[in-house]
Amino acid sequence: MRLTWIPCASLILLLAGCESVGDSFCEQPGCLFTDAEWERISTLAHLPPPPRDPANKYVGNALAEQLGRKLYHDPRFSGVATQKDSTGRVMSQPARAPIGERIEVSCATCHDLRRGGTDPTSVPGHVSVGAGWYDVNAQSTINSAYYPLKYWNGRYDSLVWQAMAVGESSFSMNGNRVRFAWLLHDLYKDEYEAVFGDEWPLPEFGRSFEEQAALLETDGQCKLVGARCPTQLGCAEESDEDGNTTCWPRFPLEGKAGDSACKRGQAPFQDAYDCMAAEDQETVFRTFVNWAKAIAAFEHLLYSREAPFDRWYDDGPDSDLLPPEAIRGARLFVGKAACIECHSGPLMSDKRFYNIGVPQEGVGVPREEDCVDDGYCAPLGWYAGLTALKAGTTRRIDNEDYSDTPTDRSRKAFYELEVEDSMRGAWRTPGLRDVALTAPYMHDGIYRSLEEVVRHYDRGGTSEGVAPQNKSVRIAPLGLRDREVLDLLAFLEALTGDPLPTELTDPPELP
Numbered sequence: 001m002r003l004t005w006i007p008c009a010s011l012i013l014l015l016a017g018c019e020s021v022g023d024s025f026c027e028q029p030g031c032l033f034t035d036a037e038w039e040r041i042s043t044l045a046h047l048p049p050p051p052r053d054p055a056n057k058y059v060g061n062a063l064a065e066q067l068g069r070k071l072y073h074d075p076r077f078s079g080v081a082t083q084k085d086s087t088g089r090v091m092s093q094p095a096r097a098p099i100g101e102r103i104e105v106s107c108a109t110c111h112d113l114r115r116g117g118t119d120p121t122s123v124p125g126h127v128s129v130g131a132g133w134y135d136v137n138a139q140s141t142i143n144s145a146y147y148p149l150k151y152w153n154g155r156y157d158s159l160v161w162q163a164m165a166v167g168e169s170s171f172s173m174n175g176n177r178v179r180f181a182w183l184l185h186d187l188y189k190d191e192y193e194a195v196f197g198d199e200w201p202l203p204e205f206g207r208s209f210e211e212q213a214a215l216l217e218t219d220g221q222c223k224l225v226g227a228r229c230p231t232q233l234g235c236a237e238e239s240d241e242d243g244n245t246t247c248w249p250r251f252p253l254e255g256k257a258g259d260s261a262c263k264r265g266q267a268p269f270q271d272a273y274d275c276m277a278a279e280d281q282e283t284v285f286r287t288f289v290n291w292a293k294a295i296a297a298f299e300h301l302l303y304s305r306e307a308p309f310d311r312w313y314d315d316g317p318d319s320d321l322l323p324p325e326a327i328r329g330a331r332l333f334v335g336k337a338a339c340i341e342c343h344s345g346p347l348m349s350d351k352r353f354y355n356i357g358v359p360q361e362g363v364g365v366p367r368e369e370d371c372v373d374d375g376y377c378a379p380l381g382w383y384a385g386l387t388a389l390k391a392g393t394t395r396r397i398d399n400e401d402y403s404d405t406p407t408d409r410s411r412k413a414f415y416e417l418e419v420e421d422s423m424r425g426a427w428r429t430p431g432l433r434d435v436a437l438t439a440p441y442m443h444d445g446i447y448r449s450l451e452e453v454v455r456h457y458d459r460g461g462t463s464e465g466v467a468p469q470n471k472s473v474r475i476a477p478l479g480l481r482d483r484e485v486l487d488l489l490a491f492l493e494a495l496t497g498d499p500l501p502t503e504l505t506d507p508p509e510l511p
């Protein structure tokens with residue numbers, strides 16, 4: 001028990017309104033805190049490095065991290081613009097490039113490590129735009145390794161398949177695994193082989209992408225040589241349904257998985273991937289998995305460093321290492337405003353999902369009524385995320401094709417949850433470290449400033465979100481005075497850590 005606290009506390013008991021007592025009588029900042037409050041504050045301090053990912057044995061492998069850093073920054077892995085939004089509507093506003101032209105984005109475009117890992121580039125300013133339109137605001141890659149379930153709605157269970165998904169997503173990078181394998185082969189061969197070569201050799205392309213392209217017609221077939229299909233160049237004859245002879249290369253230039261049966265002439269890319277020999281599909285697929293594992297290994301280095309808040313905490317409850325308003329804000333955070341109920345632990349996220357009454361609004365942000373029948377309905381948040389996770393399409397930690405520890409059961413409790421109506425409109429609690437750097441806020445980026453966020457909580461949220469009946473009981477009007485709003489803001493600003501080392505954040509030289 002700290003002595004300074006006792007007289008102050010008795011005064012608080014005598015006089016109503018402990019804030020005013022705190023201000024006028026407690027000269028020492030430390031006397032603002034009861035032991036219970038300080039105990040709660042201690043649970044927020046010092047973020048340890050993130051846990052390892054059972055799916056990815058390359059976490060901690062320095063060569064994989066270095067390769068991952070380059071891949072993270074390399075725009076050549078992106079494809080062409082679709083300009084569609086997540087419900088398939090073609091948006092009238094231009095995205096990154098006209099439809100069909102290359103978008104030239106990398107992970108770093110939407111997760112700029114010099115800007116808190118967020119997206120300063122998307123024009124609407126609230127959702128991200130890649131090849132098409134996302135339905136949500138970009139999260140930061142910084143601290144993403146802490147969450148067992150990724151994304152605002154939790155639909156992925158590892159950074160590895162999250163990266164694979166974004167690599168091929170038609171509204172994000174819109175790249176494709178076959179092109180990725182060529183790029184790794186042509187540009188990153190030595191670095192790739194140093195990490196993965198023993199176990200997963202690159203496909204035997206035998207020539208570069210450019211050389212292969214010169215051998216092919218625009219429809220992807222091999223150019224005939226002397227009116228014959230040039231088998232010596234790795235091409236093979238096929239007969240189509242009408243009995244016409246076609247001539248296809250062993251390795252196409254582009255391709256991603258369709259529905260697994262080979263249907264020449266169909267999207268994507270003439271179904272080129274599905275039409276490859278099974279062994280070749282396997283080597284291409286492994287390079288794709290490994291591309292993602294290298295990036296994910298790099299992402300494990302991206303976590304918030306020490307913040308003024310941590311240094312103040314170390315200095316003890318009487319410390320004046322933070323401005324008085326931030327100190328009062330800390331007390332509100334663990335007390336009257338009860339933010340810590342969800343923003344708990346050193347990450348300041350309990351990693352759970354809540355409906356907090358955020359309006360579902362903005363260009364490109366789908367509403368519930370935009371959802372088609374039983375399809376994946378993005379506005380439902382955690383409801384849609386858990387549905388996808390349980391279906392197994394986005395859950396891969398227990399899948400031996402992807403995971404380095406398929407026996408891992410660390411996500412089992414999530415897989416076993418029942419999808420319930422109360423999950424509609426719930427989103428994952430974001431961590432608050434470095435939050436002052438990551439505007440705009442909330443899953444749909446609806447708030448431009450932290451002040452708007454704090455006012456949201458002070459109002460007790462809104463009823464303009466999805467399924468307002470599901471709003472958490474913890475979201476109720478707080479009755480904050482203007483000065484208390486400023487105090488909370490000052491506390492949130494004290495969570496900005498020291499900058500990450502520039503050897504992590506600066507774009508590296510690319511091959």
Ligand code: HEC
Pocket residue numbers: 072105106107108109110111119127128129130131134136137138139140141143144147149150151152153159162163166167171172173295
């Ligand atoms: C066009 C912009 C864009 C690009 C390019 C992009 N992302 Fe994202 N990223 C987003 C958006 C938007 C979200 C949130 C998506 C959601 O929740 O559904 C996100 C979420 C994430 C998350 C989840 C963080 C968390 O806390 O769960 C990670 C990790 C991530 N991206 C990594 C990557 C990597 C790696 C790449 C490159 C391979 C990449 N992103 C490329 C926009 C982008």
Ligand code: HEC
Pocket residue numbers: 333337338339340341342343353354355356358427428429430432435438440441442443444450453454457472474475488
């Ligand atoms: C019931 C749980 C809960 C409580 C209590 C709570 N939050 Fe949140 N917070 C969330 C969730 C969930 C989100 C994301 C909601 C969304 O995107 O729709 C969020 C989002 C935020 C964001 C935006 C972060 C970002 O990266 O977009 C900030 C800032 C924030 N909360 C601060 C606070 C503060 C300050 C308090 C106390 C006044 C508080 N929260 C109380 C659950 C909670």
